[in-house]
Amino acid sequence: xxxxxxxxxxxxxxxxxxxxxxxxxxxxxxxxxxxxxxxxxxxxxxxxxxxxxxxxxxxxxxxxxxxxxxxxxxxxxxxxxxxxxxxxxxxxxxxxxxxxxxxxxxxxxxxxxxxxxxxxxxxxxxxxxxxxxxxxxxxxxxxxxxxxxxxxxxxxxxxxxxxxxxxxxxxxxxxxxxxxxxxxxxxxxxxxxxxxxxxxxxxxxxxxxxxxxxxxxxxxxxxxxxxxxxxxxxxxxxxxxxxxxxxxxxxxxxxxxxxxxxxxxxxxxxxxxxxxxxxxxxxxxxxxxxxxxxxxxxxxxxxxxxxxxxxxxxxxxxxxxxxxxxxxxxxxxxxxxxxxxxxxxxxxxxxxxxxxxxxxxxxxxxxxxxxxxxxxxxxxxxxxxxxxxxxxxxxxxxxxxxxxxxxxxxxxxxxxxxxxxxxxxxxxxxxxxxxxxxxxxxxxxx
Amino acid sequence: xxxxxxxxxxxxxxxxxxxxxxxxxxxxxxxxxxxxxxxxxxxxxxxxxxxxxxxxxxxxxxxxxxxxxxxxxxxxxxxxxxxxxxxxxxxxxxxxxxxxxxxxxxxxxxxxxxxxxxxxxxxxxxxxxxxxxxxxxxxxxxxxxxxxxxxxxxxxxxxxxxxxxxxxxxxxxxxxxxxxxxxxxxxxxxxxxxxxxxxxxxxxxxxxxxxxxxxxxxxxxxxxxxxxxxxxxxxxxxxxxxxxxxxxxxxxxxxxxxxxxxxxxxxxxxxxxxxxxxxxxxxxxxxxxxxxxxxxxxxxxxxxxxxxxxxxxxxxxxxxxxxxxxxxxxxxxxxxxxxxxxxxxxxxxxxxxxxxxxxxxxxxxxxxxxxxxxxxxxxxxxxxxxxxxxxxxxxxxxxxxxxxxxxxxxxxxxxxxxxxxxxxxxxxxxxxxxxxxxxxxxxxxxxxxxxxxxxxxxxxxxxxxxxxxxxxxxxxx
Numbered sequence: 003x004x005x006x007x008x009x010x011x012x013x014x015x016x017x018x019x020x021x022x023x024x025x026x027x028x029x030x031x032x033x034x035x036x037x038x039x040x041x042x043x044x045x046x047x048x049x050x051x052x053x054x055x056x057x058x059x060x061x062x063x064x065x066x067x068x069x070x071x072x073x074x075x076x077x078x079x080x081x082x083x084x085x086x087x088x089x090x091x092x093x094x095x096x097x098x099x100x101x102x103x104x105x106x107x108x109x110x111x112x113x114x115x116x117x118x119x120x121x122x123x124x125x126x127x128x129x130x131x132x133x134x135x136x137x138x139x140x141x142x143x144x145x146x147x148x149x150x151x152x153x154x155x156x157x158x159x160x161x162x163x164x165x166x167x168x169x170x171x172x173x174x175x176x177x178x179x180x181x182x183x184x185x186x187x188x189x190x191x192x193x194x195x196x197x198x199x200x201x202x203x204x205x206x207x208x209x210x211x212x213x214x215x216x217x218x219x220x221x222x223x224x225x226x227x228x229x230x231x232x233x234x235x236x237x238x239x240x241x242x243x244x245x246x247x248x249x250x251x252x253x254x255x256x257x258x259x260x261x262x263x264x265x266x267x268x269x270x271x272x273x274x275x276x277x278x279x280x281x282x283x284x285x286x287x288x289x290x291x292x293x294x295x296x297x298x299x300x301x302x303x304x305x306x307x308x309x310x311x312x313x314x315x316x317x318x319x320x321x322x323x324x325x326x327x328x329x330x331x332x333x334x335x336x337x338x339x340x341x342x343x344x345x346x347x348x349x350x351x352x353x354x355x356x357x358x359x360x361x362x363x364x365x366x367x368x369x370x371x372x373x374x375x376x377x378x379x380x381x382x383x384x385x386x387x388x389x390x391x392x393x394x395x396x397x398x399x400x401x402x403x404x405x406x407x408x409x410x411x412x413x414x415x416x417x418x419x420x421x422x423x424x425x426x427x428x429x430x431x432x433x434x435x436x437x438x439x440x441x442x443x444x445x446x447x448x
Numbered sequence: 449x450x451x452x453x454x455x456x457x458x459x460x461x462x463x464x465x466x467x468x469x470x471x472x473x474x475x476x477x478x479x480x481x482x483x484x485x486x487x488x489x490x491x492x493x494x495x496x497x498x499x500x501x502x503x504x505x506x507x508x509x510x511x512x513x514x515x516x517x518x519x520x521x522x523x524x525x526x527x528x529x530x531x532x533x534x535x536x537x538x539x540x541x542x543x544x545x546x547x548x549x550x551x552x553x554x555x556x557x558x559x560x561x562x563x564x565x566x567x568x569x570x571x572x573x574x575x576x577x578x579x580x581x582x583x584x585x586x587x588x589x590x591x592x593x594x595x596x597x598x599x600x601x602x603x604x605x606x607x608x609x610x611x612x613x614x615x616x617x618x619x620x621x622x623x624x625x626x627x628x629x630x631x632x633x634x635x636x637x638x639x640x641x642x643x644x645x646x647x648x649x650x651x652x653x654x655x656x657x658x659x660x661x662x663x664x665x666x667x668x669x670x671x672x673x674x675x676x677x678x679x680x681x682x683x684x685x686x687x688x689x690x691x692x693x694x695x696x697x698x699x700x701x702x703x704x705x706x707x708x709x710x711x712x713x714x715x716x717x718x719x720x721x722x723x724x725x726x727x728x729x730x731x732x733x734x735x736x737x738x739x740x741x742x743x744x745x746x747x748x749x750x751x752x753x754x755x756x757x758x759x760x761x762x763x764x765x766x767x768x769x770x771x772x773x774x775x776x777x778x779x780x781x782x783x784x785x786x787x788x789x790x791x792x793x794x795x796x797x798x799x800x801x802x803x804x805x806x807x808x809x810x811x812x813x814x815x816x817x818x819x820x821x822x823x824x825x826x827x828x829x830x831x832x833x834x835x836x837x838x839x840x841x842x843x844x845x846x847x848x849x850x851x852x853x854x855x856x857x858x859x860x861x862x863x864x865x866x867x868x869x870x871x872x873x874x875x876x877x878x879x880x881x882x883x884x885x886x887x888x889x890x891x892x893x894x895x896x897x898x899x900x901x902x903x904x905x906x907x908x909x910x911x912x913x914x915x916x917x918x919x920x921x922x923x924x925x
Contacts, residue, residue, distance in 0.1 A: 036520035039891055042801035042833065045871065048840045051847060064519070093848055103798040103866050104891065307851040402844060424847040434844070 011189040014265055018289045019183035022315075023087070023113060031117040035064035038109050041100055046111055049098035051430035052079035056095055060114055072122030075115055076129060080155040080433075081148055083123060083194045084177050085426045086116035087186045090309050094426070127197040136202075137161040139443035142224040144168075144211050147175020148425045149416025150230030151195065152432030153439075154203040160440050164203050165224070169210035172261060175232055176417075177425060179257040182282040184289070188260045212384055221411060225446060226439055229388070229398060229407070229414035230432065233378035233422050239274060243332030244374075248341035252283040252375035265290055268371025272344050273297045273321075274329055276306035280375030281313065284321045287373070295320070296367065298327040300349055300357055326350060328357070330364065332372055343368045378422060388412055397421050405435025413439055456757035457764040458750060460495070460731045463624040463650040463708040466582050468555040468731060470495035471721065471765060472749050475712055475733035476559035476585060476628075478530065479743070483543030487550065492743035493750060496555025498652075498733060499544060501532035501587045502572060503561040503599075508534050514661040514671035516687060525687030526736045527661040529672060529679055531593045532561050541579040548580035556580070557626070561587040561599050564609065566616045573620040583623045585710075586614065586648075588639075589630035589655025591682045601655070604630040607642035614646025624649035626710060629699070632658050636695045640705035652710035652733060653699060654692045656682025685736035689714030693723060697776050700728035717745075718752030728770035780911040787902035788882035790815070790875045794864070796895040799871035803886035803896060808833050814879035815886060820870040877901070 026034065038060040046056040054075055062071035075082035091097070091112040099108035139162050143150035146168035154164040172178050177191040199205065211220065220227050236251035238244065248268065250258075252275075258264040267290035273280050276299035284295045297316070299306060302325045306313060317323070327346045335342040348363035380396035392399045392408035398419050400406060405413045415431030417423065460471045473496035474480045474489055481500045489497055508530055516525040533540060548556050558576035562568040576584060588610055590600030603609045610627065617625050627643035629636055631654040640651055658680050663670045670678035692713020699705045711724030716737040724732050737745055762768050792803070807815035816830050831839075846853075863869055875886075887896040908916075 033520055039800050039802065041799075042805035043837045043840050045799065048843065049845060051845045053841050053845070090847060100798040100800045100867075307849070420846070421852050423849055423852065427847050430845070 011187050012263065015183060015259070016187070018265065019187075019286075022184045023116075025120060026110070026113045026117050031063060031114060034110050034114055035060050037101075038064070039100065039104075045098035045100060046095035046109075049094050050078075051094075051424075051426045052085075052433060053430075054078040054082070054095075054115070056111055059118060060109065060111070063114055063118055068118055068121040069125070071118035073129075075118060076122075078433075079426065079429050080152050080198060081177070081194060081425060081429050082115060083119035084148075084181075084186050084191055085429065086112050086119055087190070088177075088181050088424070089426050090311070090424060092311055093309065123193055123197065127193075127200070129197065129201055131159060131161075131201060133161050135161055136163055137443070138447040140164070140224050141226045141228060141439060141443075142167065142220045143228040143230055144220075145175060145230040145232055145416075145418075146170075146173035146195075146205060146207075147230055147232050147416060147428065148177055149232075149418075149428035149432040150175075150228060151198055151203075152429040153228050153230065153413075153415060153436045154432075155198050155201055156433050156436030157439065158198075158201045158203055160436075162440065162443060165206060166203060167206045167209050167211050167220075169208065171207050173205055173207070175230075176253075179261060180253055180279070181425075182256065182286055183260050184285070185282075212387065214387060217387065217389075225411075225443060227412050228405075228432075228435065228439070229385075229391070229412060229418055230416045230428070231381055231384065231414075232417040234381040234384075235379065236374065237376050237379050239329065239332075239372070239374040239376065241329055241331050243334060243341075244372075246332055246334060246341055248370060249332055249372045249374065252279045252373050253378070255283055255373050256286060259286060259290060267292045268341075268369065270294045270367075270369040271296070271371045271373060272329070272367070272369045273373045273375055275299060275375035275377070276308055276313075276323070277375060277377065278308045278312055280373075281308045281316045281321075283373045283375050284316055285319055287371075288319055288321070292371075294322070296322045296324060296369075298324045298329055298344075298346055300326065300328045301351075302326060328359070329372075333366065341370050341372060344372055378417075381418065385418075395421070400435075403434070404438035405431060406438065454763075456754050456762060458754055458757070460765055462555075462583070462710065462730050463626075465624050465649075466496075466555055466557075467553075468495040469553055470746075470750050471725065471731035471753075472746050473497060473555060473557070473710065473731060473733045474738060475735040476501050476557075476587065477735040477739070479735060479738045481533065482535065482540075483547045486543075486547050486556070489738075489743045489746075490547075490551045490554045493746040494554070494743065495731070496557065496582075498557040498559050498585050499540065499581075501559040501561045501590070502537060502540055502576060503532050504563075505534050505536055506531040506593075509674045511672040511674050514681070515685070516661055523685055523736065523740050525659075525661065525683055526685040526739065527659045527672070527681040527683050528656070529592050529674075529681040532559075532587070532590065537575070541575055544576070544579040544581060548582075555582050557583045557585050559585045559587050559628070560617075561590065561594060564598060564603065564613060569613060569616045570620045573617055577621065577623055581623060583626060583649075584617065584621055585626040585628050585652055586617060587628050587655075588613070588643075589628045591630060591632050591656055591658050592680060601630040601632055604628075604639055604655070605633050607638050610639050611642040611646040614643050614648050618647035626650040626652050628655055628712075629653040629695075630655045631691060631695055631713075635698075637698055637702045637705045640699045640702065640707075644705060644707055648707060650708040650710065650730070651699060651705075652712055654688070654695050654713045656684045657688055657691065659683035684714065685740075686714045686716055689716075689720060689723075693727060696724060696729060697727050697773065700770070700773055701776065718749045718756065721749060721753060722756060722768075723772075725765060725769050726772035727776075728773050730769065781909045783907040783909060784913060785902055785905045785908050786900070787905075788898040788900050789877045789880040790882070790884075790886050791897050791899050792873055792875055792886075793895050793897065794872050795866070796892050797865070797867050797872045798892055798895075799867035800891060801871060801873060802889045802891065804873045805833060806885050806889045811883050811885045812879060812881050814876040814881075815873045816876060817870070817873055819872060819874055 040057045044057045059071045059074040095111045096108040101108045143166040146166045157164045173195045174191045271287040271292045273284045287295045331345040333343040345366045348360040349357045390409040398414040415435045416428035458470045476498040480497045486497045512530040514527045515523045518524040558581035588604030594600035595602040627648045708730045711729030712733040721732045804815045890896040
């Protein structure tokens, strides 16, 4: 049930998705590391949700202690390797770098972190636990994404047994299935998780925890349950024609090419939405061979939820944007077997802020694939099954400091709590929650 | 009337006899090993060269240099175990003669080292001068290899030998004689005085410093590795400049020792050279910088020097030679009432907090981060660096995502400077001892300045204070 998953990358995938930020060479890493000023109480560390001691790990690179550097990173962030690749460093550590006010060139913290982590993973990647004794007390995690992985690793470090349940065949959640391949290869995500498995974290794949009965069982077998379930499925495009085979939601589209071996795409692709996932999908479509990728978004450029740098990349790669545009129907070919285009309408913002269609502004464009990327909906059904776990705005309500939900047996972290942020935020939630769960376990079992 | 514009004159006259078009000579070392090299050096603009030490040809080992790198920069310091020339004396003499013929305006000094016999010294002096050398430099400084054979620093470490051999040389020499001093001695002035007593016309200082630069952590063999073994070498390069400046000042500040001095030790650019000249040197010699970058570096040495002189209004080198010498005094003459404090210029502070860490751990705990709240721990004392870091680590940080963030979280209070006020340190001027450390660690030029605050207090040195306190009449003041 929990055999080690395949970690080799698909060669065609590697060829089509060259890395956006190739690793530093040894020489450039040393040069860059030496540039770091070694700030005290460094702003980069403060900006990192997991508070990685950035100057410390950078100085260790400069001083030829790569293993020490990697362990410094892992001490704060067990997913240091994937975060080095996927973190939006411009708004986190590198955005906070004092070099912006010195010579305008922030330290390449993300790439340096990757340098240390790659060396560590290439050299066997073993984390020695301080104690091998297993303390009394067991915890279950639902969902094998970043929040649960960080939570579980932290508990193992402190000697407690953890089992992670996930309905999918591979661990990692969005790290494995949902992050654009040119940022993080599924194979790299799996390699990192092998390291966590090596710490003694147990995995149960293919097991969907959804019913009353399973919850009863977990509650009986485990002292506490951590909800790291992320957000639910992507919202559906509810317009005529949306049920056709050529309409594929962005997360499914990404998961299919990353782990499903589906390396085909339409010639003309429409992506609906302008968030980070929408941009990931659009850029993936180009790499998979789409000749034209257009994005439609119902508001203007300034309102997109994608990071500015993501948007700039997409533009530079040739993605076209249609602002103030809403799709109204997916059009089928005459024989009804495939998509032939999409009909859109111009919208405008009314005085009360609501959007309304502009009469007579409908237009059509040819396409053979539509990728809706209009946000994920919360896993409400499941959550309501967790008795007494209160929700707020569709997210699990927790005590920020402890991660505890309104049901004392349940804790939660990651996207299901924060509404969908970054991997590093999920790691921070998981780690913080683990520390508090340990206190509860100590109280319970002594 | 048109004022005639002239470039500053950077030529020098050493010991009243040796003319050189500029003060930059190549030191006796690998860059002056043969005539072909020296001629290329003169073509590049070097004013003079001290030929690689002449003597009985030796056999060198292979693997001869090792160095100290620092923070990614190569060769902060260079160490060598190479000996004097390994070429036949006749070849060197013939080439000296030829170079001098082709480059009559450049200075050519012959560095000499032979066994400590009067005849041997007389012979080599005669040979070098016959070849056309403008002067002689007695190598009493080489600290490795040759010293084991009773030459080099084995002579320079014993004042009596130094005086005796200098005197032998002076019996024969018609050109100026410079004695090159070793720094590997407790008081360099003692040997300098001996050289002066022996009749030397000038000195050159410093030769290299005994060193082991480092050890290979895989093989456990110190560098340079000669078939699994190493030997101490001579250290030079930028790292030794402060030591060289101090020794130069000691010699120049001593009436019984001072002579025209050719300054040596880590000189890499025109600024280094000016510093040696300000401490009274008549010219300078360079080696490591050339071994690192080639002869071409002399261009900016001449150019930078001339531009600086023009800016300062100096027409010739003697206008500023020795100008800083009187500024170096014994500690007891320093003004105890001079008081400066650090000022942090908020508008250029980048918020690295290196000054804060340095002041707390390496100085006097008078820089604080208390411009915004939370600067104090509960009991009114200042938070320690560890406490401060702890607060930061406990804070919950999130990736900023406009769509998800509450509007109140997005905009902090307006900040007066580019760096958040909470990260700009503050100096407690009452506690500040004016040590300079913060201004030294600050990466931004001019961000931390040291400013004088002792208004209307008469100067008083330690010597004066002791004298005054011994005087009962003054005590009652």
